[in-house]
Amino acid sequence: MSSHLHADHSAAQPPDRGTLDALITQARTLRGGLDAVRRGAEGGPDGQGPPEPGPATADLRARWQRALCELAVHQLDDLGSQLDQLREGLPPETPLTGPPADLPPDHTAHDGTGIAHGTLPPPRPATASELVGRVGSADWNLLTDEVSWSPELFRIFGRTAEDGPLSLDELPSWVLPEDQPGLATAFTDCLVDGRAVDHEFRLVRPDGAVRTVHLVGEPVLDDDGSTASMWAMVRDVSELRRSERAVRETRDSLQRERHFAQTERRLAVELQRTVLPPWRGSLRFPHGDDRVVGALDLAAHYLPSATSTLVGGDWYDALELPGGATLLTVGDLTGHGVTAASGVAMLLGAVRGMAVAGVGPGPLLGHLNHLLDAAAQPSLGSALCCRYEPHARTLTWSQAGHPPPLLFRHGRGRVLSRPEGVLLGVTSGAVYGQRTEQLAPGDLLILHTDGLAPGAGQEGTPRRPGAPHPGAVRLLGLGDRFAAAASAQECVRAVAEEFDDRAREDDACVLVVRIAA
Structure with missing residues (x-):
């Protein structure tokens, strides 16, 4: 994406x-x-x-x-x-x-369509003897009514030599009703008009198994040019036709799944574009005026997964609040696709509503935790919520199992000490602490989600308690580039270049906030 x-x-x-x-x-x-x-x-x-x-x-x-x-x-x-x-x-x-060729009747269900129900294991290559056994020959003498079948043809029809071969009059009764007219026409063309036979039909054996056979034959003419007999070679093509049917069904299934996946991804992308701020370049808070004391220069970037085409549940947001304060938030909801994108829409709407109502970062995360815990489809999420007061240049923030912000001053960065807070949706009644940081003109804040670095977003990946997040370690190494950048957008560009990882297994986003001097 x-x-x-x-x-x-x-x-x-x-x-x-x-x-x-x-x-x-x-x-x-x-x-x-x-x-x-x-x-x-x-x-x-x-x-x-x-x-x-x-x-x-x-x-x-x-x-x-x-x-x-x-x-x-x-x-x-x-x-x-x-x-x-x-x-x-x-x-x-x-x-x-479909059933194997020689299953007993109680293992074969036939519905009159010529298709037996069941599931075969993956096919194995046929041996030479099996291939030979699938081809038999026959000769019907019209003058003497004699019929000659090869042993292989008896096996294809499921008959024994004691049962004897089938005459041309008896053969149609073994054929599925829907295939009988076509076979009768082919035999008539051969016996009356002297045309060669090249026809495929389905027969039902005494054990109830349905076999698909391909008959190739010719009339044998006497000295007067009349048909004296008919010979034929019969090939059992049941396995081949089942394979072809399975290929068609697999192709159709893959096409349906591909269409469904493309539709889901398109819907998720459109939903994400609707929810996330449509910023282009840096954003000024208050809008268009960087002369206000404590004004902010903001830029953000969404980094898609390198291993998945599905949209993740990462989000970022910045919102001017009544009274001049600014809401800054990033987060990550478990899942991918439409489910994750719709969950982000719900959470981000709740965050904005509560922030506008004056709810502080800690209580706000507590309400989000209750919202996820009480949802019809419970899920987990991490979040970072900050409230910035421009006149005092203070940042009050809380976190829910999320990497803390990074603060860069004069080219040197550090990880802010994070307050207490567990993942959203883990437990009912969780309490989220708050911390307040005093900022200075020229300071740079970076908020990011935990999928930024390869392996960082994997569940079950242990990290030593107190150790910095893998993404934070690499971000701290960009201090000199951040110090030389002229805008928040240039800082975002540096982050995008640093984290252009083909091995990144999860979506991520970064929000850069620069305090005007």
Whole structure:
């Protein structure tokens, strides 16, 4: 998120894009070569067209050559499709939905759609025997009514040799009702018009499992040109189709999640921009007049997290109060996104209202603590609340589990001793102390949140009691640059340059206050 102000085990990595492009190119080259082989297999003796009807057309060797070509073409097409999906950046391993091939009926629920319900573990590569077992062959003789099936085809249909093969008339009864018309049309085109079959359908096995199969076949013509028989190769593509369905569902889910995340981030950013002061450059309190005794020169900067795109719950604010005093506050509410931004809006509205009503910093934090403790969705927060009186140049401040302000005078900085105060929302009835600091012309105050330095905002990160905050240590080292700066805005620029950390894991903000000389 850009600023509103100027200033355990490693996962397996997918192949790089160059490797995938090379594999895709090789697959397409093989596909083109295979097409040439297939055209030669389909040609006549001279390779220039279909052969003349006769006994040669029923040659078993030629039929199997054509069938294997068709099978290889489909395999290469599937491989090309999967490589394209992998190149698009989809996870190489995705959970598959649907039952395993051989689950018993009580583990498979079928709703008539051809999709069985359940959850598969991540897929494993198929062995050579499994790949071979997914392809079977059949031959239906229309003249003798003889049917010949390969053992693999019996396994695909879940039948035994004792059950016998299915005739063309029996086959449709095994197919899902919505797939039967298409299969009937394909068979009619083959048996009546002599067209090749290339069709995919779903069948229901005796155990209730639904399998998706791809049938490639051709009519076998007799000497008169009539269809004498039909042969086919049947490939079980159930796992492939489940994988493709899982990829589609994963892509759709990722797109929905991405859209939701983008919408949430946009709403959080807009809400944050509405809540935080829209300063550009330095701000003068009283407005536009630095000749008033004790006038303030202010500038602020929001530093987004380097590891998260979500808006955090950090805030800063400065507000002129009735009577000439100024409210200065920074804080950090747990959480990210819209929830954190809306929580900041609630807290900052309460802070402004109570400060305008004249509530002092200590009691004000006590009311904020009660507000968070009584909220419908309790959360934790840290805060720093200051009231500056310009005529006396005094700063009265309180803190709730927050890093104390830094005071720079003549280029030398120190951390102000902080009063008692626990995190907001930790306990009911917490009491927050106050301290008053006498300021002098030219003094510089820096208020910041605890995510400023890498690791500083991590929960559970121990720090020695009394030790300065990691961000404060680095800020104290900028004393010379602050002393040479001509405005609060230049000081903010120095902070932004110092804390331009790519490793910062939390959002942070800094508020610079300079007392006019």
